[in-house]
Amino acid sequence: MEQTKNITDRDIQSLVGNLLRVGVYLSMGIVIIGGLIYLFNHGNEKINYAHFDLDKVSLKTVAVIFSEVLTFKGAAVIQFGLLMLIFTPIARVLMAVVSFFIEKDYLYVLIGLIVFAIIMVSLSGGFAH
Numbered sequence: 286m287e288q289t290k291n292i293t294d295r296d297i298q299s300l301v302g303n304l305l306r307v308g309v310y311l312s313m314g315i316v317i318i319g320g321l322i323y324l325f326n327h328g329n330e331k332i333n334y335a336h337f338d339l340d341k342v343s344l345k346t347v348a349v350i351f352s353e354v355l356t357f358k359g360a361a362v363i364q365f366g367l368l369m370l371i372f373t374p375i376a377r378v379l380m381a382v383v384s385f386f387i388e389k390d391y392l393y394v395l396i397g398l399i400v401f402a403i404i405m406v407s408l409s410g411g412f413a414h
Contacts, residue, residue, distance in 0.1 A: 323359025
């Protein structure tokens with residue numbers, strides 16, 4: 286006879302807690318590795334902090350960060366780690382939506398999807414043009 290295990294709130298809370306913990310540790314590790322790569326490649330450079338040149342900033346979009354992280358550029362790896370830190374709570378929202386769907390709590394599924402949509406719109410620059 287096969288028994289099926291029901292997913293409890295405690296199981297979901299444990300899974301969410303582990304997701305957040307692993308996401309923070311993973312992003313922290315990626316930022317540290319990126320910092321080491323950056324220091325190894327640029328540790329002897331003198332930087333003038335009196336003047337900021339926006340044209341020298343190359344990591345302005347997620348697509349550019351993803352393309353440059355594959356070349357192991359230190360700044361891109363650091364930015365990727367920070368993106369991981371940003372996406373960790375977003376993954377938590379999505380996991381909550383899935384758990385509410387499993388529990389057939391459709392009102393909270395709708396609320397979770399609205400929260401997710403608000404986050405996505407705000408990350409994409411919002412409605413301001």
